[in-house]
Amino acid sequence: MDWLIAGLGNPGPDYAKTRHNAGFCFVQELAQRHQASWRLEKAWKTELARFAIGGYDLLVLQPQDFMNRSGAPVQAAAAFFKIPPARILVVHDELDLPPGVARFKWSGGHGGHNGLRDLDRALGTRDYWRLRIGIGHPGHKDRVVGYVLARPGATEEAEIHAAIDRSLGVLDDFLAGRADAAMKTLHSE
Template sequence: MDWLLAGLGNPGAEYARTRHNAGFWALQTFAERTGASLRMESRWHCLAAIVQNSGQQLGLCMPQDFMNRSGAAVQAMAAFYKVPAARILVIHDDLDLPPGTARLKWSGGHGGHNGLRDLDRALGTRDYWRLRIGIGHPGHKDAVLHYVLGAAPAAEQSAIDAAIDRSLAVLPDFLNGRSDAAQKTLHSD
C-alpha cells in the first residue's frame, strides 16, 4: 500500500452533519468519486476500503471510535499494511482556518485537536501529513465544543464543501510526490 488516508470524525447519525466531521465528509466524498465502498473492519474498528487511484494503492480509514480515540484505528490499519507515518494523510476539521479554506501540512502540533492528539500518541510521532479543512472559530474558547458539535449554516457548509472539492482535486499531485505543487494550488485559493 502506497498511502493511508484517514478521515477524522465522530461516528453515529447524531454527529453526521457536525463541523467536527469534516474529515469524514472529505474521505466519504473521495471514496464515492473513486468507486470505493467503505466497509466496517472490526479488526481495525474503522470503515475501510482499498482503492487504486492516481497510480497508487490507497487505504481509506474512517475510525469508528469517537474523535479523541481515533488514533488506534489509524495505527492498526497502518501497521497491518506496513504504511509508515510519513505516508499517512490525516484529513480533519480545523478551527484556525475559515470555512472555505483547506491546507496541506507536514507534521506539527495538534493545536488542541483531540483527534490529532490521540493520533500523535498512537503513532508515536507527529510526522505525518495533514489535510486541514477550515470550519472557522466561534470567537471564544468556551464556545468551541458546542460549535464543533453543531451543524454549519448553509453558506458555511457550502464553503466547506467547496474546500473539500478543491482539496480532492490536488490529491493526484500530492499522492504522486508533488506535494509542493499540490500545496501551491490549494493554498492559492
C-alpha cells in the same frame, strides 16, 4: 498499500453533518468519486475502503470510535499494511482556518485538536501529513465544543464542501510526491 488516508470524525447519525466531521466528509466524497465501497473492520474499529488513484494504492479510513480515540484504528491499519507515518494523510476540521479554506501541513503540533493528540500518541510521532479543512472559530474557547459538534449554516456548509472539492482536485499531485505543487495550487485559492 502506498498511502493511508484517514478522515477524522465522530461515528453515528447524530454527528454526520457536524463541523467536526469534515474529515469524514472528505473521505466519503473521495470514495464516492472512485466508486469504492466501505466495509467495517471490527478489529480495528474502522470503516475502510481500498482503491487506486493514478497508480497509487490507497487505504482510506473512517475510524468508528470517537474523535479523541482516533489513533488506535489508524495505527492498527498502518501497522498491518506496513504504511509508515510519512505516507499517512490525516484529514480533519480546523478551527484556525475559515470555512472555504483548506491547507496541507507536514508534521507539527496538535493545536488542541483531540483527534490529532491521540494520533500523535498512537503513532509515536507527529511526522505525518495533515489536510486541514477550515470550519472557522466561534470566537471564544468556551464555545468550541458546542460549535464543532453543531451543523454549520447553509453558507458555511457550502464553503466547507467547496474546500473539500478543491482539495480533492489536487490530491493526484499530492499522492504522486508533488506536495509542493498541490500546496501551491490549494493554498493560493
